[in-house]
Amino acid sequence: MASKTVLSLTGIDRQYGQGETVLNILKGADFSLRRGETVALVAPSGTGKSTLLHVAGLLEHPDAGEVTIGGVACQGLSDDRRTAIRRNSVGFVYQFHHLLPEFSALENIMMPQLIAGLSKQEARERASQLLDYMRIGHRGDHRPAELSGGEQQRVAIARAVANAPLILLADEPTGNLDPETASYVFSALEALVRQSGLAALIATHNHDLAARMDRCVTLIDGKVVDYTA
Numbered sequence: 088m089a090s091k092t093v094l095s096l097t098g099i100d101r102q103y104g105q106g107e108t109v110l111n112i113l114k115g116a117d118f119s120l121r122r123g124e125t126v127a128l129v130a131p132s133g134t135g136k137s138t139l140l141h142v143a144g145l146l147e148h149p150d151a152g153e154v155t156i157g158g159v160a161c162q163g164l165s166d167d168r169r170t171a172i173r174r175n176s177v178g179f180v181y182q183f184h185h186l187l188p189e190f191s192a193l194e195n196i197m198m199p200q201l202i203a204g205l206s207k208q209e210a211r212e213r214a215s216q217l218l219d220y221m222r223i224g225h226r227g228d229h230r231p232a233e234l235s236g237g238e239q240q241r242v243a244i245a246r247a248v249a250n251a252p253l254i255l256l257a258d259e260p261t262g263n264l265d266p267e268t269a270s271y272v273f274s275a276l277e278a279l280v281r282q283s284g285l286a287a288l289i290a291t292h293n294h295d296l297a298a299r300m301d302r303c304v305t306l307i308d309g310k311v312v313d314y315t316a
């Protein structure tokens with residue numbers, strides 16, 4: 088595994104609310120992810136997993152600290168620049184697929200590539216390859232509502248990596264699936280991540296799935312703590 092750091096969070100504070108109702112969720116959190124590394128984020132509900140992923144993926148500003156993606160320090164950058172870094176370097180997968188209901192599976196995967204400026208043909212080829220890789224090549228013309236939960240999530244994963252990001256951030260990607268489907272979808276995610284050399288930070292409540300990652304981290308008192316066995 089190469090040791091190049093693709094994501095680093097340093098001294099991250101994040102709070103919600105004001106005055107007496109303030110919630111300090113992240114308190115000087117530090118974390119880094121190397122190229123090709125897979126890390127599970129396992130922590131009790133409400134401790135800040137989604138918050139950490141949102142800050143890491145430039146969806147939220149921290150109240151203090153620095154986020155560096157692909158060597159670029161992101162604090163103080165314009166919103167346009169942050170959006171560009173997020174589009175080019177970060178793929179997101181959520182618990183619910185958030186696919187566009189009026190488009191087919193193939194079109195959903197093509198969408199981020201078209202936004203990034205690829206031609207329709209290039210986008211279609213890459214989307215087809217990803218669908219085949221996820222073993223749902225035969226479902227490309229179907230809309231999300233016509234797919235099973237596991238198939239929908241596999242499309243969402245393919246869409247997240249369609250632009251070949253540096254980092255994949257996944258927030259309980261299999262949390263909405265039955266255990267057997269969850270394991271199958273997680274395997275597909277794992278294979279795709281490892282094959283493409285992506286770095287991935289995956290929040291999950293499933294300890295068995297977490298144990299398959301290179302490292303496990305948790306959140307304790309607003310800080311990221313490594314607990315890899």
Ligand SMILES: Nc1ncnc2c1ncn2[C@@H]1O[C@H](COP(=O)(O)OP(=O)(O)OP(=O)(O)O)[C@@H](O)[C@H]1O
Nearest residue numbers: 103104110112130131132133134135136137138139
């Ligand atoms: N926009 C917000 N405004 C106010 N409070 C928020 C906001 N977002 C999150 N919180 C609070 O911050 C805390 C951490 O939330 P977060 O969603 O990061 O936790 P989590 O570990 O991902 O939880 P879960 O496992 O249940 O998804 C929670 O108490 C939540 O209610």
